[in-house]
Amino acid sequence: MTKPNVSLQSVQAVDVHTHPFMPNREPFSQADFVRILSLAVIPNQIPNDLVLHKHQPFPGANMWVEILTRRLAAYLGCEPSLEAVVAHRNERAADFQAYTRALFQDAQVTGLVADFGYPQPPIDKQMFADLCGARIWEIYRIEPVMVRLRKECHSFGEFCERYRADLQQALKRPEVVGLKSIIAYRSGLEIMAKDEAAAGELWEDFRQNERAEAKALRDYCLHIAMEECTRADKVMHIHTGVGDGEVVLPKASPSFLIAMLRDKKYADTKVHLVHGGYPWIEEAAFIVSILPNVYMDISLQNPFSGHGVKRALAQIFEFAPFDKVMYGSDAFTVPEMNWLGVQLFKECFEDVLNSWVERDYMDSEKARYIGEMVLYRNFERVYHKHL
Ligand SMILES: [Zn+2]
Structure with missing residues (x-):
């Protein structure tokens, strides 16, 4: 038998969940x-008089930081120490656009679905597009709309009307591929049935405090977003699993969404589980396997779980159909995140695919095709976009 040698090196990537940066x-x-x-959320306290042992990791550095440092050292052609990498990076990034474009080209990132809801205030779209040189589609976050309208509206009735109209307007824009909710950061994913009266009772709470739990009101707003995505045939992104430190972790598993997702009313609604519910990836994989219009991505767990990326990919495909999983990074501050996202994913997924070929679960051609599906083909099909 010939040794399996599935390579994804020449395959383009669409990053289906990322944020703009400056x-x-x-x-x-x-x-x-x-x-x-x-x-x-709360940065590590690093003392000014820090003295490190030669082999000691920098305070707060975890596996992903170590992997990035070594891969970046190879890319920049310097010694694999944090000190050398940061010095070379500073030099090369003096022309930030050239540096960013080179990283995107090296990783063959040809398209991005960007969530301009973070950071706030939003980064200019054209500026970000010029910076990275890739095609950009936008995902429109519902929470900033809710926060803005809460100040402008005099009654809950007016709020509901204007909120729906705002989402409809956004979904009409061709570059907007869907809506996104971060309800997992506010009241959690256990979404109750749509209840306008219960939502209205929390209107005053929400008016007083944009961070109020106001659960019935937030659930209600998510239902409206689901309805509008259905009508526009666009995709509803829902943050699932871990995120930054503010997430309501006990209610962040995608399992909590199951009642809403199974509702007949949403049988045709395309839902994209952002971050694939990490660490509850097996739950997400099961959910996408039973519901025809629900998808997941691997952002955040890739690349931030470091060596865990390989394990996660092997686990996700225990249940998830190959046409339900999309590549993503959740890069949010620097282009190196987008870059390492692709490198690490390819390295880890090649290992997984080769192990399947080795065991004769499939041949190399099919294994490579599955790699292409995750990297861009599934995106093209789900989002009706062609590269
Ligand atoms: Zn994100």
């Missing part, structure tokens, strides 16, 4: 660089 104004220190790579 050039850093000042060169990075090592501490800045580690901080910007972290999902932590």
Whole structure:
């Protein structure tokens, strides 16, 4: 038998969940660089008089930071230490656009579905498109709309009307491929049936405080977003699983969504489970296997779980059909996140695919095709976009 050698190196990638970023104004220190790579809300306290042992990891560095440092050192042609990588990065990123475009080209990222809801205030779309040189589609977040209208509206009735109209307007724009909710950061994913009266009772709470739990009201707003995505034949993105430190972790598993997703009313609604519910990836994989219009991506777990990416991919495909999973990074501060996302994914998925070929579960051609499906073909089909 010939040794399996599935390679995804020449395959383009569409990153279906990412955020825009801007050039850093000042060169990075090592501490800045580690901080910007972290999902932590409260940054690590790094003492000014820090003295590190030669082999000691930088405070707060985890596996993904170590992997990035070594891969970036190879790319930049320098010694694989954080110090050298940051120094070379600062030099090359002085022309930030050229640096960013080169990273995107190296990773063959040809398209991005960007969530401009983070960071706030939003980054200019044209500026970001020029920066990375890839095609950009937009996902429109519902929570900033709710927050804005809560100040402008005098009654709950007016709020509902204007909220729906705002979503409809956004969905008419051709570059907007869907809506997104981060309800997992506010009241959790256990969505109750649509109840306008219960939502209205929480209107005052929400008016007073944009971060109020206001669960029935948030559930109600999510239902409206689901309805409008259905009508527009666009995709509803729902954040699932871990995220930054503010997530309502006990209610962030995608399993909580199952009642809403199974509702007949939403049988035709395309739902995209952002982050594939990590760490509840097997639940997400099961959900996408039983519901024809529900999909998942691998963003955040890839690349931020580091060596865990390989395990996660092997686990997801225990249940998930191959046409239900899409590539993503959740890059949110620097282009290196988009870049390593692709590199690490390809490296890990090649390992997984080759192990399947080795066991004669499939041949190399099919294995490679599955790689292409995750990297861009599933996106093209689900989003009706062609590259
Ligand atoms: Zn994100």
